[in-house]
Amino acid sequence: MRIKIRGTFRQIELVLAILLFQTNAFAQLPALSPQSKASLVTVGPGQELYSGFGHSVLWIYDPVTGIDRAYNYGTFSFGEGNFYIKFLRGTLPYSLSVSPLGLQAEHWKYENRSISEQILNLTLTQKQRLFQFLETNYLPENRQYQYKFFYDNCSTRMSGALKAACGDSLIYNGYTKEKLSFRQWIDKYAYKQKPWADFGMDLAIGNPSDEIATADQATFLPDNMAKAFADAKVKTATGTAPLVATTQVLFTAEPEPGPGSLTPTVVFWTLGILVLAFTYWQIKKEKINFTLDKVLFAVVGLAGWILLLLWFGTNHGVTSWNYDILWAFPFWLPVIFFLSEKKKPAWFQFFLIFYGFLLLCATGNATKHNFVVVPILLMLIVRVYYINNSLSKIPTGEKEYGSGITDTKNN
Incomplete structure (x- = not known):
């Protein structure tokens, strides 16, 4: 001290x-x-x-x-x-x-x-x-x-x-000596030394950063x-x-310690594997529970609103036309809170189809990042499949459910 x-x-x-x-x-x-x-x-x-x-x-x-x-x-x-x-x-x-x-x-x-x-x-x-x-x-x-x-x-x-x-x-x-895009230049400096900062900047900057710098x-x-x-x-x-x-x-600077082992790549691939295993267990056991989805897609929606703010509410010049907004879809927040195990909105599956199309488009943009977006997309695709599969078993209206068996209540 x-x-x-x-x-x-x-x-x-x-x-x-x-x-x-x-x-x-x-x-x-x-x-x-x-x-x-x-x-x-x-x-x-x-x-x-x-x-x-x-x-x-x-x-x-x-x-x-x-x-x-x-x-x-x-x-x-x-x-x-x-x-x-x-x-x-x-x-x-x-x-x-x-x-x-x-x-x-x-x-x-x-x-x-x-x-x-x-x-x-x-x-x-x-x-x-x-x-x-x-x-x-x-x-x-x-x-x-x-x-x-x-x-x-x-x-x-x-x-x-x-x-x-x-x-x-x-x-x-x-x-x-080299011809790289602005994003690639950032990655060259930050990917190993400051992986979390690199990941955040990758998400924040938009299509202008993918132009080759003169x-x-x-x-x-x-x-x-x-x-x-x-x-x-x-x-x-x-x-x-x-x-x-x-x-x-x-x-001459003294060598600095490395960033440690908890890099975005390690964290998100670990989460991706855990979510995949958990989803497999839920489907196998016919468990219908959307708690994980409410947390996951609320975070995704919040990220989308931040990207939207950077796009239209700032003057940085490089945060516009950010195609990460395809998977970080802002309207997940608050749409995800309409999802319930007891009833399903009639429109929710149409929303899932639309978002599935956005995810398909987002996969083409994923390679512009340092591949950390890949496990994120994997989690989202798996959970969208799970939500859609679960909703097909829930009639519009209310239901009682136990260990995977659902009955429609008669009003």
């Missing part, structure tokens, strides 16, 4: 130091000296979900003038009004913040995140332009922007700043941006030269 408290105080001190630095920002933009450098600093993934894909900052450092400014486009404030509503809706404004790299690096080291620096092979004029561009972005009227995870984030803004500084002298093609779009991941910088070139008076002059590791 004592270690945690000390760590918290350390973080508070860092935040206060950054705020103090920002209040003493330069009133006028100074000229950089020939000893100055411009660098892309790439930070490895952290344990928190928001930091799980890494981070990028641009760093301007000049030992002669004392300039030490690291430009961070990934800043948001918990003091923002209606913070959680804006965060969930995708309307939370992000902004550019500036502080010495050492202050930010201490925070990343505390979070055990690797840090590497790529010193850029820029002329003094290009470094000055980059400095000017970043400082202009840092003006109060410019520093806020509408964050988009795939299309406009702390990483994608790095290439925009570089292009503004270098103009036609930059030969930059983005990340060209070479430029793939740099929404900081590691890809670093590789794109490494492959880029700049035109010089004598020809071309690599954009990155030197790469150095500033900090």
Whole structure:
């Protein structure tokens, strides 16, 4: 406990130091000296979900003038009004913040995140332009922007700043080593390290995430941006030269423990097998009981309403056209509570037929996930079969039932 408290105080001190630095920002933009450098600093993934894909900052450092400014486009404030509503809706404004790299690096080291620096092979004029561009972005009227995870984030803004500084002298093609969809890029980062987060994101994002990311779009991941910088070139008076002059590791993270054995794959396949065995027992013994179905399909319906909210009620840009809503059908909640062992609504079997068709359509979309949806679909198909089979034995109206034998009451 004592270690945690000390760590918290350390973080508070860092935040206060950054705020103090920002209040003493330069009133006028100074000229950089020939000893100055411009660098892309790439930070490895952290344990928190928001930091799980890494981070990028641009760093301007000049030992002669004392300039030490690291430009961070990934800043948001918990003091923002209606913070959680804006965060969930995708309307939370992000902004550019500036502080010495050492202050930010201490925070990343505390979070055990690797840090590497790529010193850029820029002329003094290009470094000055980059400095000017970043400082202009840092003006109060410019520093806020509408964050988009795939299309406009702390990483994608790095290439925009570089292009503004270098103009036609930059030969930059983005990340060209692999062609993957946005969903596949997320899986590549999160499937092994954060399987539950990966599963949740797979469910939340829709059809736009299955588009193949272009070479430029793939740099929404900081590691890809670093590789794109490494492959880029700049035109010089004598020809071309690599954009990155030197790469150095500033900090290497310690290995983190794995996610454990209770991954979504293990949990849902275990549940799938148990539900299959339980359903077989109910059918074999002619037991009619819908308690499991009320729990299962209430959860499915709730998941569907959440997906529907993400589709129509948010501005994330990647949660629309989510075909998981075919199996996570919202109207299961409240329809499932009309199901009863004592009577059956005349319309319920028509609803089951319609949902069965949706499940059939959903199976074609299942392979876009990390196959965790497969046991979920298996459970739903088995229970729909059981409900339909049981309802065929219950006449419309009331019934008495015991160990599988049903009699119609005469009113």
